[in-house]
Amino acid sequence: MNKVNLQFIALILAFASFSCQTENKEKQTENASEEVIEANLTSEKTEVKTTALEEGNLVVIQFHSENRCKTCNKIEKLSKATISEYEGVDFQLINVDDQKNEAIATKFEASGTALFLHNTATGEFKNLTEFAFMNANNEEKFENLLKEEVETF
Numbered sequence: 001m002n003k004v005n006l007q008f009i010a011l012i013l014a015f016a017s018f019s020c021q022t023e024n025k026e027k028q029t030e031n032a033s034e035e036v037i038e039a040n041l042t043s044e045k046t047e048v049k050t051t052a053l054e055e056g057n058l059v060v061i062q063f064h065s066e067n068r069c070k071t072c073n074k075i076e077k078l079s080k081a082t083i084s085e086y087e088g089v090d091f092q093l094i095n096v097d098d099q100k101n102e103a104i105a106t107k108f109e110a111s112g113t114a115l116f117l118h119n120t121a122t123g124e125f126k127n128l129t130e131f132a133f134m135n136a137n138n139e140e141k142f143e144n145l146l147k148e149e150v151e152t153f
Contacts, residue, residue: 005068057121058150059090063110066097072113075132078139079115082146089150126153 010063060083064072076093083089096105108116108125115132118125128149135142 024146052088057119058086058088058153059092059118059120060146060150061092061094061108061116061118061125063094063096063108063112063114065112068096069113071133071136074136075113075115076123078136078142079132079146082143083150085147086150119153 006114033096040055060079062072062076062079081092083091094101094104094110094112105111107129108114110116111128113133115128116125117128126149131149132142136144
């Protein structure tokens with residue numbers, strides 16, 4: 001009798017384990033299907049989305065303090081030269097030490113030299129300060145990377 005009960009219990013456990021595995025596989029398949037659908041929707045959204053450059057709403061903003069260093073001046077020169085190739089992209093140079101610029105400097109959290117891309121239609125912005133300082137001494141690299149940022153923002 002004990003042997004029969006043990007076999008019966010083993011059979012029930014095996015069945016329960018099989019059921020759980022099947023349910024987990026179904027959930028995994030369902031989750032994978034949802035991820036594929038989400039990926040397709042995302043890629044469709046990406047294809048439809050236009051950039052700020054295409055919409056004519058892109059501004060490159062360089063913040064600076066009253067006393068400007070050589071690198072700050074170089075970033076300005078390279079930024080202006082690079083975006084001059086794009087129709088409708090504006091460049092703004094903003095002195096953070098000037099009281100009248102306090103609100104915009106606060107909005108972008110700029111307290112010295114900083115470089116940003118700004119979509120004026122959506123209010124979105126991207127901080128390129130680290131990029132600018134890291135590449136200011138390599139004009140070709142600066143230009144190529146800034147073009148890439150402008151075209152994909």
